[in-house]
Structure formats: C-alpha cells, structure tokens
Amino acid sequence: MKSLLSTIFLAIFWLGTHQIAQSQKYLTRNGYVHFKSNAEVDDDVEAVNRSVACALDIQTGEIVFNVLIKNFTFRKALMQEHFNENYMESDKYPRATYKGRIVNLPSIDVSKNGKHKIKLEGTLTIRDIPKNRTDEAELEIKDGTFIITSAFGVACADHNIKIPKLVADKIAEVIDVDFRVELKETSSK
Amino acid sequence: MRKYLVLFLLICTQWGYCQEDLFSLIEEPEMKVEEPVSATFKGTKIINNQSNEIPAKGVLQFVILHRFGSLKNDFLYNFFGLDNAQVRFSLDYSPLSWLNIGVGRASLFKMTDIWYKAPVIKQIKNGWPVGITLYGSANINGLRWPTDGLERLFTDRLIYVHQILLSHKANENFSILVAPTLVHYNLRQTASQPNSLAVLTLGGRYKLSKRVSLNAEYSPMINRNTGWDGSQSTPFTNALSIGFDIETGGHVFQLHITNSRGLSDPVFLTQTSGSWMDGEIYFGFNISRVFTVKPPKI
Numbered sequence: 284m285k286s287l288l289s290t291i292f293l294a295i296f297w298l299g300t301h302q303i304a305q306s307q308k309y310l311t312r313n314g315y316v317h318f319k320s321n322a323e324v325d326d327d328v329e330a331v332n333r334s335v336a337c338a339l340d341i342q343t344g345e346i347v348f349n350v351l352i353k354n355f356t357f358r359k360a361l362m363q364e365h366f367n368e369n370y371m372e373s374d375k376y377p378r379a380t381y382k383g384r385i386v387n388l389p390s391i392d393v394s395k396n397g398k399h400k401i402k403l404e405g406t407l408t409i410r411d412i413p414k415n416r417t418d419e420a421e422l423e424i425k426d427g428t429f430i431i432t433s434a435f436g437v438a439c440a441d442h443n444i445k446i447p448k449l450v451a452d453k454i455a456e457v458i459d460v461d462f463r464v465e466l467k468e469t470s471s472k
Numbered sequence: 473m474r475k476y477l478v479l480f481l482l483i484c485t486q487w488g489y490c491q492e493d494l495f496s497l498i499e500e501p502e503m504k505v506e507e508p509v510s511a512t513f514k515g516t517k518i519i520n521n522q523s524n525e526i527p528a529k530g531v532l533q534f535v536i537l538h539r540f541g542s543l544k545n546d547f548l549y550n551f552f553g554l555d556n557a558q559v560r561f562s563l564d565y566s567p568l569s570w571l572n573i574g575v576g577r578a579s580l581f582k583m584t585d586i587w588y589k590a591p592v593i594k595q596i597k598n599g600w601p602v603g604i605t606l607y608g609s610a611n612i613n614g615l616r617w618p619t620d621g622l623e624r625l626f627t628d629r630l631i632y633v634h635q636i637l638l639s640h641k642a643n644e645n646f647s648i649l650v651a652p653t654l655v656h657y658n659l660r661q662t663a664s665q666p667n668s669l670a671v672l673t674l675g676g677r678y679k680l681s682k683r684v685s686l687n688a689e690y691s692p693m694i695n696r697n698t699g700w701d702g703s704q705s706t707p708f709t710n711a712l713s714i715g716f717d718i719e720t721g722g723h724v725f726q727l728h729i730t731n732s733r734g735l736s737d738p739v740f741l742t743q744t745s746g747s748w749m750d751g752e753i754y755f756g757f758n759i760s761r762v763f764t765v766k767p768p769k770i
Contacts, residue, residue, distance in 0.1 A: 334497075361531070
C-alpha cells in the first residue's frame with residue numbers, strides 16, 4: 284500500500300515535471316536581426332533578417348538563436364550576392380547560431396510585467412567558428428511575452444571574415460548588430 | 473526499489489530532454505526548399521556572349537566594352553592597340569526578377585541594338601540541373617547606304633539574334649554554358665551569303681579565387697557566313713575568347729583577348745575577322761557598374 288502510494292506520488296511528480304518542462308519554453312520564428320557596417324566610407328552595407336528563430340527556457344535561463352544567413356536582405360542585390368558568396372560563404376556555412384544563458388534570470392520575477400537589464404553569456408558561432416562572449420541586453424516581460432532586445436558588435440576577424448584591402452574603407456572591422464525577439468510560450472504538445 | 477529507479481530514470485530523461493532539446497525547437501524544418509543556384513557567372517556577359525545572369529530586379533547596369541587594335545598591327549606604334557579601339561556602351565534594366573531589357577551602341581558598323589534576356593527556368597540546388605535563359609536582340613546597322621541609286625528600306629538594316637542559354641553551375645568554381653544561336657540578316661551582302669546562320673556558343677568559367685575567375689568562350693558557326701564577297705569562301709572565323717573576371721564591390725572588370733573586334737551580337741557571332749593562328753588577336757575589356765534604382769524594402 285505504501286509502495287503503491289509512493290509510486291502514484293512519483294508518477295504525478297514525473298507528470299508534473301513533464302508539464303513544467305513543456306511550459307517553460309518560449310519561442311519565436313520571426314525574430315529580427317539587423318546589422319550595419321559603420322565604416323569610414325558609407326556604402327550602405329546594411330541588412331535585415333526577419334525570420335530569426337529564438338528559444339528561451341525560463342527555468343534554466345538557457346537561450347538559443349538560429350539565424351539563416353541567406354535570409355538577410357540588403358538594399359543592393361549585388362551586395363547581398365557578395366555577402367553570401369564571398370564573405371559569409373553561406374552555401375558552406377548556412378547559419379549563425381548563438382547558444383547561451385541569461386545569467387541573471389533567476390533574480391527576475393518572470394510572472395510580473397516589467398523591464399529588466401539582463402546579462403547574456405554564451406557562444407556565437409558564425410562560419411562554424413565559435414566565439415565566447417558576454418553581452419548586455421534588455422528583457423521586457425509583457426503579458427506573458429518575453430521581448431529581448433540588444434545591440435552589440437561582432438568583429439569580422441573573430442569569425443574569419445576576410446575583407447579585401449580594396450574595400451577596407453567601406454566595411455567596418457566591427458559590425459554593429461542589433462536584434463529584437465518577441466518570445467511566446469510554446470503550446471504544450 | 474526498482475520502481476523508484478525506473479521513475480528516477482524517467483525523470484532524468486525528462487530533464488535531459490529539456491536540457492539539450494532547446495535548440496532543436498528552432499532548427500529549420502527538414503523540408504526541402506527549392507533554392508535557385510546563384511552566381512553561375514560573375515557578369516552578365518561571359519566575354520562577348522551573354523551569360524545566364526541578369527542584374528537583380530530594380531537594378532540598372534551600365535557596361536563599357538573596348539576591343540583594342542590587333543597585336544599584329546604596329547602594336548607599339550598604336551600604343552598596344554589603344555589607338556584603334558572599338559567601343560560599345562550598353563545600358564540595361566531589370567523591371568522584373570526574370571526579365572532584363574537593354575540598349576547598346578557599338579562603333580563597328582555604327583550598330584545600335586536592343587535586347588531582352590529572360591531567365592525563365594533556374595537551376596535548382598540539388599535539383600533541376602539546367603538554367604534556361606532566353607535571349608534576343610535586334611541590331612540596327614547604322615552605316616550610311618552607298619550612293620548607288622538603289623532603294624533600301626529601314627528593315628534592311630535589321631539583324632536579329634536569338635539564343636537559348638543553357639547554363640549549369642557544376643560546383644562552387646566551375647560553370648558551363650551552351651547556347652544554340654540563330655542569327656538572321658534581313659539583307660544579305662552577297663547572293664552567296666545565307667540570311668540565317670546557326671551558331672553554337674560554348675562558354676565556361678573557373679573561379680581561381682573568390683573574386684577572380686578564368687573565362688573562355690567559343691562560338692563555332694554551323695553554316696558558314698561567306699562574307700561580303702562571294703568569291704571568298706570563308707573569310708570569317710569562329711570567335712574564341714579567353715579572359716579574366718575581376719570582381720570588386722559594384723563593378724566587374726573583365727579583361728580578355730579575343731579574335732573578334734566586333735562588340736554587337738551579329739558581328740562577333742558571324743563576322744569575326746581575326747584569326748588566332750595569324751596573331752590577329754585583340755586585347756579588350758568590359759567594365760560593368762550597377763545602380764540600384766528601386767531598392768527592395770528591408
């Protein structure tokens with residue numbers, strides 16, 4: 284009898300963790316990433332990607348991004364071709380990823396609306412070259428939606444993106460990147 | 473006790489599942505997307521012939537083409553042939569993602585031309601292997617008629633070129649193009665000259681580095697153009713050109729040597745006068761510059 288009760292208890296507990304695990308994840312597939320090269324000579328090196336995928340586990344603070352390089356749109360089509368073909372080699376390296384953690388998420392009450400400064404620690408992988416980094420971001424919790432925005436710099440050299448001397452004055456060594464994701468709770472399966 | 477162990481393991485796997493599976497939530501679906509192959513060639517021309525490429529929608533392209541004097545003809549006296557340069561300017565625009573229209577003017581025969589180019593079927597990555605592009609040009613011979621008292625019509629000036637460009641990007645570096653071509657002269661220069669000539673253009677490129685490629689093209693005539701004087705059987709040779717593409721930002725520089733002086737379609741396809749064997753080779757270049765007229769919203 285005792286063992287039956289404890290079995291039931293554990294079964295419920297297991298189901299409980301299952302439920303919790305499902306409801307902890309927040310997700311989007313149409314996040315926004317924008318970058319601009321603020322170089323000496325302004326050549327309009329700027330692109331936007333509106334189909335960035337991002338997931339956040341609010342239990343662990345774990346956060347991941349998946350950015351398809353081909354989905355970056357430039358104003359200049361030829362620039363987009365060169366970006367894919369010569370700089371990012373998007374056939375070889377189709378995606379940039381980020382896997383990290385919101386370090387101070389445990390200290391934030393996620394059940395209440397509000398704005399918080401957050402600290403991200405993780406690995407940004409572009410062209411299969413991982414780079415550990417720490418970034419500041421802002422988290423806004425609004426009626427169960429987690430909106431994360433940030434702006435940071437990515438050094439071309441960190442990911443072995445080679446800039447020919449001929450265009451060195453048109454492409455900055457550090458590219459200014461900003462993103463905005465609106466994460467919504469995943470519907471439990 | 474075993475039950476506890478099983479449940480414990482279940483819980484562990486459950487947690488394990490949440491831990492490592494976050495990224496799998498945002499992986500792209502396994503769906504096979506039909507992605508067209510891009511950048512089969514760097515430029516819209518291989519050398520003289522058209523490649524399958526067109527500028528993107530809303531982009532205006534200006535191309536300057538030069539062919540200098542023969543390497544044989546007082547090469548240094550004519551400053552490496554620069555003094556005898558043939559010139560062509562062309563301006564084209566892509567109103568649609570699959571249509572390019574343009575106008576050009578070449579100095580040889582004072583030829584003005586208008587053309588369309590439509591990549592109707594694109595090569596698909598890991599799928600359909602051939603890009604099919606239609607190309608057609610109408611060329612207007614602008615030379616003054618001889619004062620021989622004969623009546624000639626405007627339509628007598630017209631020469632049409634039709635091409636089906638079949639392109640294939642074999643890998644990142646190597647692309648080939650085969651183009652069955654028909655050239656039609658409304659007016660024959662001599663009775664022995666055919667009105668319609670078939671040409672088969674073969675072209676290719678090999679990328680030497682990210683920004684430099686080696687290009688070559690050969691356009692053998694299937695039936696011979698016998699030329700201005702019927703007594704000469706084949707005064708015209710097949711055009712063979714070899715060159716390099718150098719790509720920088722918004723330009724493509726194409727430097728090449730060719731036995732064709734003419735820069736408009738019917739001339740290099742069917743009226744190539746130079747012969748590689750006799751050293752009648754011309755150095756030349758094409759420079760393109762693109763202007764984004766209607767940028768897409770980003």
